[in-house]
Structures are given as structure tokens and as C-alpha cells.
Amino acid sequence: xxxxxxxxxxxxxxxxxxxxxxxxxxxxxxxxxxxxxxxxxxxxxxxxxxxxxxxxxxxxxxxxxxxxxxxxxxxxxxxxxxxxxxxxxxxxxxxxxxxxxxxxxxxxxxxxxxxxxxxxxxxxxxxxxxxxxxxxxxxxxxxxxxxxxxxxxxxxxxxxxxxxxxxxxxxxxxxxxxxxxxxxxxxxxxxxxxxxxxxxxxxxxxxxxxxxxxxxxxxxxxxxxxxxxxxxxxxxxxxxxxxxxxxxxxxxxxxxxxxxxxxxxxxxxxxxxxxxxxxxxxxxxxxxxxxxxxxxxxxxxxxxxxxxxxxxxxxxxxxxxxxxxxxxxxxxxxxxxxxxxxxxxxxxxxxxxxxxxxxxxxxxxxxxxxxxxxxxxxxxxxxxxxxxxxxxxxxxxxxxxxxxxxxxxxxxxxxxxxxxxxxxxxxxxxxxxxxxxxxxxxxxxxxxxxxxxxxxxxxxxxxxxxxxxxxxxxxxxxxxxxx
Amino acid sequence: xxxxxxxxxxxxxxxxxxxxxxxxxxxxxxxxxxxxxxxxxxxxxxxxxxxxxxxxxxxxxxxxxxxxxxxxxxxxxxxxxxxxxxxxxxxxxxxxxxxxxxxxxxxxxxxxxxxxxxxxxxxxxxxxxxxxxxxxxxxxxxxxxxxxxxxxxxxxxxxxxxxxxxxxxxxxxxxxxxxxxxxxxxxxxxxxxxxxxxxxxxxxxxxxxxxxxxxxxxxxxxxxxxxxxxxxxxxxxxxxxxxxxxxxxxxxxxxxxxxxxxxxxxxxxxxxxxxxxxxxxxxxxxxxxxxxxxxxxxxxxxxxxxxxxxxxxx
Numbered sequence: 103x104x105x106x107x108x109x110x111x112x113x114x115x116x117x118x119x120x121x122x123x124x125x126x127x128x129x130x131x132x133x134x135x136x137x138x139x140x141x142x143x144x145x146x147x148x149x150x151x152x153x154x155x156x157x158x159x160x161x162x163x164x165x166x167x168x169x170x171x172x173x174x175x176x177x178x179x180x181x182x183x184x185x186x187x188x189x190x191x192x193x194x195x196x197x198x199x200x201x202x203x204x205x206x207x208x209x210x211x212x213x214x215x216x217x218x219x220x221x222x223x224x225x226x227x228x229x230x231x232x233x234x235x236x237x238x239x240x241x242x243x244x245x246x247x248x249x250x251x252x253x254x255x256x257x258x259x260x261x262x263x264x265x266x267x268x269x270x271x272x273x274x275x276x277x278x279x280x281x282x283x284x285x286x287x288x289x290x291x292x293x294x295x296x297x298x299x300x301x302x303x304x305x306x307x308x309x310x311x312x313x314x315x316x317x318x319x320x321x322x323x324x325x326x327x328x329x330x331x332x333x334x335x336x337x338x339x340x341x342x343x344x345x346x347x348x349x350x351x352x353x354x355x356x357x358x359x360x361x362x363x364x365x366x367x368x369x370x371x372x373x374x375x376x377x378x379x380x381x382x383x384x385x386x387x388x389x390x391x392x393x394x395x396x397x398x399x400x401x402x403x404x405x406x407x408x409x410x411x412x413x414x415x416x417x418x419x420x421x422x423x424x425x426x427x428x429x430x431x432x433x434x435x436x437x438x439x440x441x442x443x444x445x446x447x448x449x450x451x452x453x454x455x456x457x458x459x460x461x462x463x464x465x466x467x468x469x470x471x472x473x474x475x476x477x478x479x480x481x482x483x484x485x486x487x488x489x490x491x492x493x494x495x496x497x498x499x500x501x502x503x504x505x506x507x508x509x510x511x512x513x514x515x516x517x518x519x520x521x522x523x524x525x526x527x528x529x530x531x532x533x534x535x536x537x538x539x540x541x542x543x544x545x546x547x548x549x550x551x552x553x554x555x556x557x558x559x560x561x562x563x564x565x566x567x568x569x570x571x572x573x574x575x576x577x578x579x580x581x582x583x584x585x
Numbered sequence: 586x587x588x589x590x591x592x593x594x595x596x597x598x599x600x601x602x603x604x605x606x607x608x609x610x611x612x613x614x615x616x617x618x619x620x621x622x623x624x625x626x627x628x629x630x631x632x633x634x635x636x637x638x639x640x641x642x643x644x645x646x647x648x649x650x651x652x653x654x655x656x657x658x659x660x661x662x663x664x665x666x667x668x669x670x671x672x673x674x675x676x677x678x679x680x681x682x683x684x685x686x687x688x689x690x691x692x693x694x695x696x697x698x699x700x701x702x703x704x705x706x707x708x709x710x711x712x713x714x715x716x717x718x719x720x721x722x723x724x725x726x727x728x729x730x731x732x733x734x735x736x737x738x739x740x741x742x743x744x745x746x747x748x749x750x751x752x753x754x755x756x757x758x759x760x761x762x763x764x765x766x767x768x769x770x771x772x773x774x775x776x777x778x779x780x781x782x783x784x785x786x787x788x789x790x791x792x793x794x795x796x797x798x799x800x801x802x803x804x805x806x807x808x809x810x811x812x813x814x815x816x817x818x819x820x821x822x823x824x825x826x827x828x829x830x831x832x833x834x835x836x837x838x839x840x841x842x843x844x845x846x847x848x849x850x851x852x853x854x855x856x857x858x859x860x861x862x863x864x865x866x867x868x869x870x871x872x873x874x875x876x877x878x879x880x881x882x883x884x885x886x887x888x889x890x891x892x893x894x895x896x897x898x899x
Binding site: 161162163164337338343347348350351356357358359361362372373374375376377 | 586587588589590591679682683684685686687690693694697698701742746839841842893894895
């Protein structure tokens, strides 16, 4: 059976949402034509075999993640889908311009908040939204960081909805992950289907670690001629450990744990077999709370005592900076378009999703009346935990959530349920549409840079809108086709 | 190099080497169990073996009788025995995982693939295939790991610590192996020349030295020559002399300000073996010589840890 034999039935469901590959009438979008032609010549058996091959290779390479709460040593694959998500060059150009603008504004916002707070003085954002936010770090007030860059690495979650317009769902400015899967998915795709890359001009992504290293070096403390960069990981049992090791290896820098570092005379050193060696830039993959047991959580075994002071004195750069969470918090998100206008004097190029803030009585009343249609998220939640997807939930689930909202409305925001776009995906039943999102990774140093595309995550369950890997999501290779 | 990275590399290769030598030791015993002899003799052999690697008490906590089958199970796939081949290769993989970025992807994949295969290996499968095949597999994976280290790893500190771990472990293991076999044969209740020949030749097979012995001595197998080969020969890659020579060389490559005394001690030990005579080895008895050697290697391991590896405090 050809995997597209049931295309006619499928076209019915394709038409319900914006499909990345198909027009509503079931025909193929021009930039997928080459792929479709290739796909027509491939049997379902071969696709299934290739998918198995990919799984076996990912296991052998150890490209796995540990799942919280599962038995020690249990490691899972993030399912990899063999059908690529294609973005045409002109769409990517628009996205890229929007991302550049948005990240510049967000960095300007963080710098402003930790200095003069002009945006609050101008009345654009209520002060309590910022200053009482758990992610606001008073320790950072008045601290200058190199180049004024706070979020050197950002992972912006973008979805396509409705008639095809893009929306930003979340700005991840703390320790966004997933970039290693972007690169490994590309390598896997080239290994499984080399012939596809002869037929398409796919923009390369594998130089991301080069750009990352360049970016990290460009935010080193002033006056350091040859900065020593390290990647700081919580350790090999962390769910994203593979990525930490991968990035350190690809950049050719040391992968360190907190116990490998110490602070002396306002500078950070790592313990080596030849004695202490100075560290200038720390690409840290540890949350603020765990960075320094003297300043934040005293029970943290992952951090480095005295790191905050060394950082505040400019002895070392942290990427990302401490306190970036104040800008990617879900309660701050609604103000990002205003930030773009305020700092850059431009109209935002990327859409925000309309957001109800449940601390506002009017919004709360509306949301409580419309729960079955809405998505409700915890302001401080992440990873797809602690959220309600109204249309996909039972009455009982909705009622249970309603009580949680009423108990502390300020902890929640709500958004309309977006009709996320779909992309054909190879599942057990054959090729079927599944909802997807996109996480491009934006690097800010001397300039804003990125590799074309990003990580496409796919909700493998039929009808599901949750793409997080912790919730059964998979990934796809993402192709930006060069014109 | 980070001290912690060096620590993981050093222990990764020690555990791989230990697993290989366990496979060698169990293999030779397993073959000897098949020889015509009394059950008592077989039991005596396994007890001596467990004792030599310090696992006799741990074994007795789990099993009452010492039977070849139970010992094999205990020493191969028993997950709760920290000294089993299973546990060694799990530790090797855990150490490799912690420094996977320092290893070449090939070396990491070999270590990981070994672990994945071992994890799915069942006792039933070993019964079907025979233990010999399992031991062959363990040795082969160790060869691959070492070959990959040679063929792909950069010759910087990472290789040095991997090799250092290999030779410190091998020196210890060869010494224990020789000791247990020598004592076993010399303490036999009655002499049996044919039996002794098989014991010694099995020992040589176990350390891949049977052909080497023939080529070097072109003569019958005697305990003195076996000891000379495994203790003093500079060109025998599993001998104590060779291991200490290598250990000295790799240690020199990573030397730091703290390691002078450690270098002196391993240098002294290597020279004594290099210029030693077999009569001197036997003068106070081979057992006493080997016991002293094992203690000195143990001291070397402790000194390497405090000079280079994860320090206790800053």
C-alpha cells in the first residue's frame, strides 16, 4: 500500500486546520511538490523500516532523555518523525525579521527593568507585575552585563493558526532546550534519506554550535583576550544532559558541573589535573535558583558558592543572565508588543496570542464562563504541565480546574484555543495530519543570529495540541528551502 | 583537563579492563571445571578464585554452596553483585556517560552499545549459548573499546588517563590471577603432573600467553617460567613489568606539581621489575612477592586519585 493511498480521506481532515503540506482541497503546496513526488515512489514498508532504523540509531547514539519520576536509569527517545516540516524561504524571512525584532526588544526590556525602569515610569506596564514577580531578581538591580545582553540564547515557541498566520506562544529566555534535536534530526534525515537532499536546497543548521560559541565569546567580560567558555550542567541524570554534553563537545569546550568550579578573589576557576584554570563565560543550563547556594537556594548541590558575587563584580559572564525570567513569564507575555513599540519604535512583526490575565476581575469572569473553549496555563508553569486544554478535557477535569482557578486566579492566564497547523506525520496507521509548533533558537551577542528554521515539535496523539516531549510529543526535521 | 573528567575516564577504562579480566579468569576456571577431577577440587578452585578477588563473603551471603553454576551466575549477570561483569560494565558506561563529550562518538557508542546489549542479556540465553560465548563477547567488546581508544582518541590527557586506568587495573588483575593459580596448584593435596600442566597452560590461555610462551621458551611449561613471563617480561602486554612501564609512561605525560612522589614510586616499581631476576621473585615466595606488589599498586591508585582526580576538598 502506498502511504498516500488514503489521501482522499485525509484531505477531509487536512481542510479542518491549516496544513503545512496540503491546500484545503487536498492538493500539495508548491514547496512540498518535490517531496510529494519522492514520497509517491516510497512504499509504506520502507518508511516504517526507516523509522525503526532511526530509533535504533538514536538508542545507540544515546540520544535519549531521562524522565522525571521514572525508575533510575530509564531513558526514553524523543520520537522522531521521518516526514520533514518545510518552510519556504519567504515565510522564513518574515519570521526571522520578527524574531530579531522581538528578541532585541526583550533584551532592552530586561536591561531597562534592572536599571532605570523607564517602561514602568512611562506607564506601559504596572510596576507590581514586574517587581512582585517571583522571576524578578533584585540582586540584578544596577548590574551591568557585557553588551547589555541578558538573553544570549532564546528559544521562541511559534505556532501557525487559522489561515496560516504565525503567533508567538512563549519566549523562552532562561534555559531553552531542544537545539541538539534540531541538529541530530537533520543528521538522521541525511543519513536515512540522502537522496532527498540532492533534490532540495535545504538550508544547513549544523553550524549552530559555531554561532553559539561565537556569541558566548562575544559576551565575555571586557578585556579578556581569549575567553574560556564552559557549559554548566546539573549532571548526567538531568533530562537534558544529552544536549549539554552535545553542545560542549560540538563547541570544543569543557562540560562542567558545579563541583568543578570555585570562586576565588571575584573570579571563577575550574579544577583541572594541572590546577585551577580561569573561566570567563558560563553557558549555564541550571535555573537561577540553583546557581549559588549562598545567594539562592541554600540546599542546592548543583551550583557554585559565591558565583553571584563574582558575576555582579563582572568577573564572569553568565549566559543567560540571572533574572531573565522576568521577561518570559506568562504574566509579562501580553506586554511584549508594547515593548517592541516602546524600545524600538516599531510595530511588532510577530503576533501575540490574545491573553486573559485572570488577576483582572473582568478577564476572570469571562474565562470562567468559557472554560471549555480556552487553554488555561499556570503563569509559572512549563513543559506542558499544569495546563487545561478546554476542548480536549472532560467536564470533570474542567470543573476541577475551575476550583483551582478560583482559589488563586493570579496564578493563571487563559488564551483562546488556537487551531494549530498540522503537518503530515508517519504514525502507526500510515500518514496522517498531526499538530506541530516551531522553536527557532535566537542568539544575541554582537549581533542577532540564528540558523534557518528551528526545532519542530509534533503532537503524536491524534487531535492533541500538546507537543512537549514530556507529554508524548515528537520532533521533525525542519527545512527552510533556499530560494 | 577537568579533574572530574580525568576521574571518569580513568575509572571507565579500569572497569572495562576489570570486566575483561573477570571474563578471562572465569573462562579459565570454567574450562578447568570440565576436567576430570573431584567435586571437592572444583569447589576448592572456585573458593580460591572468589577469595582472590575479595568476593567470597559477598557470595556466601547469597549462596550456601559453592557450585560452578552459582558462581558463574554471581560473577556474570548478577546485578546486585557490585563485582560482577554486569556491574563493571554498568559502571564503565556510567562513567563514559558523564564524559561522553570528551570521548569520540565511536568510543561512546561502543561503550553504550555494550551496555544496551548486556542489559538485555539473560541467564537463559547464556545457558543456550554457553558461558564461553559470553566471555568471548566481553573480551571482544573490551578489545573494541581499546582499539577505538587507539584509533580515534586524541593523544592528549584524555588518552593518558584512559591508558593509566587500564594498566593500573591490569597490573592488579594479572597479579591476583597468577597468585590464585599458583597457590591453588602448590596447595593441592597430592601432586598430579598432568593436571598441573593443564592448570598452567589454562592460565597461559587465559591471559592470551600460550603461544607467546611457546615462542619465547620453546620448551615445556614450568611454574618458574610462567611466573617470569607474567611478572618480568617487558614485551608481554599483560605482565606486571609491562603494565608498570606503561603506567609510568602515561603518568609522566600528565605529571603536575603534586605528582613527583607518585612518579618516583611507580618508576621505582617499574625499574625493579625491569631489572629483577626470577630467582629474586621466588626468594621470599611468589605469594609474598605478589601480595606486596598488589599493595603497591593499590597505593599507586590512591596516589593518582589524590594527585589528579576528584579532590575531596578545594
